[in-house]
Amino acid sequence: MSDDQEYYAGLDMGSAFIKAVLINRKQIIAYEILSSGGRYKETARKVLDQVLSEGCVRLDKLSGVVVTGVGAESAPFQARQFSDISCQAAGCWSLFPSARIVIDIGGQFTRAIQLTPQGRVANFLMSEKCATGSGRFLQVIARILRINIEDIGPLSLRSKKPVEFSTNCAVFAESETISRIAEGAHMEDILAGVHRALAAKAAVLVTRLGMEQDVVLTGGGGEDIGLVAAVNEALGLDVLVPKQPRLTAALGAAILANEEKDKAH
Amino acid sequence: MHFAGVDIGSTMTKAVIVDGHGAMMASVIGPTGAEHRHLALAVMDETIRKAALSFEQLDFIVATGYGRINVPFADKQITEITCHARSVRALFPKVRIIIDIGGQDSKGIKLDAQGKVMNFIMNDKCAAGTGRFLEVIAETLGIKLTEMGELSLKAKKYVRISNTCTVFAEHEVTTKLAEGATIPEIVAGLHEGFAGRVVNMARSLGIEKEVVVTGGGAMNIGLIKAIEDKVGFRVLVPREPLLTGALGAALMGMDLLARGVTSERQRRLEGVTFFK
Numbered sequence: 310m311s312d313d314q315e316y317y318a319g320l321d322m323g324s325a326f327i328k329a330v331l332i333n334r335k336q337i338i339a340y341e342i343l344s345s346g347g348r349y350k351e352t353a354r355k356v357l358d359q360v361l362s363e364g365c366v367r368l369d370k371l372s373g374v375v376v377t378g379v380g381a382e383s384a385p386f387q388a389r390q391f392s393d394i395s396c397q398a399a400g401c402w403s404l405f406p407s408a409r410i411v412i413d414i415g416g417q418f419t420r421a422i423q424l425t426p427q428g429r430v431a432n433f434l435m436s437e438k439c440a441t442g443s444g445r446f447l448q449v450i451a452r453i454l455r456i457n458i459e460d461i462g463p464l465s466l467r468s469k470k471p472v473e474f475s476t477n478c479a480v481f482a483e484s485e486t487i488s489r490i491a492e493g494a495h496m497e498d499i500l501a502g503v504h505r506a507l508a509a510k511a512a513v514l515v516t517r518l519g520m521e522q523d524v525v526l527t528g529g530g531g532e533d534i535g536l537v538a539a540v541n542e543a544l545g546l547d548v549l550v551p552k553q554p555r556l557t558a559a560l561g562a563a564i565l566a567n568e569e570k571d572k573a574h
Numbered sequence: 575m576h577f578a579g580v581d582i583g584s585t586m587t588k589a590v591i592v593d594g595h596g597a598m599m600a601s602v603i604g605p606t607g608a609e610h611r612h613l614a615l616a617v618m619d620e621t622i623r624k625a626a627l628s629f630e631q632l633d634f635i636v637a638t639g640y641g642r643i644n645v646p647f648a649d650k651q652i653t654e655i656t657c658h659a660r661s662v663r664a665l666f667p668k669v670r671i672i673i674d675i676g677g678q679d680s681k682g683i684k685l686d687a688q689g690k691v692m693n694f695i696m697n698d699k700c701a702a703g704t705g706r707f708l709e710v711i712a713e714t715l716g717i718k719l720t721e722m723g724e725l726s727l728k729a730k731k732y733v734r735i736s737n738t739c740t741v742f743a744e745h746e747v748t749t750k751l752a753e754g755a756t757i758p759e760i761v762a763g764l765h766e767g768f769a770g771r772v773v774n775m776a777r778s779l780g781i782e783k784e785v786v787v788t789g790g791g792a793m794n795i796g797l798i799k800a801i802e803d804k805v806g807f808r809v810l811v812p813r814e815p816l817l818t819g820a821l822g823a824a825l826m827g828m829d830l831l832a833r834g835v836t837s838e839r840q841r842r843l844e845g846v847t848f849f850k
Contacts, residue, residue, distance in 0.1 A: 347749075347752060417742070438737075438738060438739060439700070439738075439739045439742075440739050440740075440741035440742055445741055445742070446741075449741060476699065477699055477700070478699060478700045478701050478740075479739070479740075479741045480701035480706055480707075480710060480740045480741060481678070481700075481701055481706075488608075491608075
């Protein structure tokens with residue numbers, strides 16, 4: 310079978326969303342993102358079915374599947390598993406081969422991954438114990454400000470004077486936000502303050518790994534232009550952002566499925 | 575002689591009046607709002623009425639707690655650490671460790687043999703280990719903060735909640751519920767984790783037998799039991815755990831006056847208008 314007919318799928322079963330990517334010759338030909346809603350197995354099957362039908366590929370014609378993410382154990386079929394760190398590294402490196410650092414800001418954590426020039430994981434650090442180190446912090450604040458997640462970025466960019474929170478705890482920051490608003494603080498300044506706090510946490514991880522040129526910002530955080538701007542400011546460079554930041558781990562999973570197959574030959 | 579203590583905590587404002595022997599005559603507990611000053615006055619005023627006294631009959635007023643600077647009628651401000659130590663010395667002379675669990679912070683205080691503060695440690699950086707943690711989760715579970723203690727005692731086993739972060743624990747709790755855990759088991763698990771955090775804080779001071787738990791957290795019987803399981807012995811709880819700071823403040827006023835520190839309050843009182 311030639312490369313042309315070889316299709317690989319990557320399935321990223323995250324805590325909130327399940328993502329699937331279908332590739333051929335390392336190019337994305339179909340993808341899908343669905344909210345898991347707590348039904349991992351069902352959603353995973355649905356997501357995979359959709360990319361296969363979109364790519365006009367039958368399940369038995371797939372040359373390989375790799376599953377990753379916290380929910381990988383609940384995959385509805387037998388498949389090879391890789392850590393989401395390896396998949397994130399492989400996915401980002403395939404898009405940006407010059408990248409040496411990947412920052413992944415998700416709903417539950419922020420992590421920084423250091424890559425070898427060959428795109429392998431050299432080292433990584435995580436901030437996962439506390440909501441202020443994750444996108445969850447933004448969700449908490451957006452909820453009390455009653456704004457949509459997708460409006461956060463554009464609003465934050467309008468800030469002239471980001472709020473400096475007196476606390477490092479998302480719960481306490483929630484009360485602080487309420488009193489700041491009561492005191493007349495602007496919504497955009499509060500959001501920019503949250504972005505700064507998140508960016509500072511990411512910068513700490515990167516500094517501990519050793520700062521290198523060509524940094525990728527991926528995960529849900531990569532979709533937030535306010536956060537991207539804050540990370541740029543914190544690191545003093547312009548990060549590279551994938552077009553579909555939430556798909557990079559699923560893409561990496563598909564690429565690793567492809568590589569596994571190549572190794573076997 | 576009469577002495578008053580006002581404790582403006584992050585969640586509750588408390589006032590206590592004691593007589594010349596340090597015995598409690600009256601106390602009032604009210605919620606802390608944005609308007610500290612008015613609230614402090616209102617709570618003080620009500621306490622004075624309960625004690626059947628007038629404002630002029632108070633010989634010394636001490637304010638404590640995080641809002642203590644917002645008590646314009648006080649003669650002196652003293653930190654809650656010192657006030658807690660003072661009342662614990664009066665209530666439980668043998669105690670060497672105080673664990674105070676407040677609405678938005680928690681503290682460990684170590685006392686020497688004379689009941690003086692040797693060292694203390696405080697968490698006000700993170701909601702975990704403070705009343706706020708239980709408050710947030712109670713809301714998620716749709717139960718009252720005040721019923722958590724009794725509820726948790728109904729559990730035969732506890733469900734471990736592995737997240738320290740309140741925000742993440744909130745999510746974990748709903749997942750555990752979906753997986754079939756009962757509310758009592760989850761609450762018992764929350765208490766277990768919570769107790770671990772405050773006991774670790776006390777351990778960092780060097781835990782010694784005779785531990786007292788104060789603050790709103792001490793009113794939660796399930797949490798007290800979890801703390802006892804962690805330290806391996808029974809702990810003491812004042813009859814009115816919320817009043818420890820205010821009582822200590824009143825007693826500090828008594829000590830100060832005995833040492834010859836006099837009140838200059840009357841002069842500063844001019845311009846302060848009272849509720850009622």
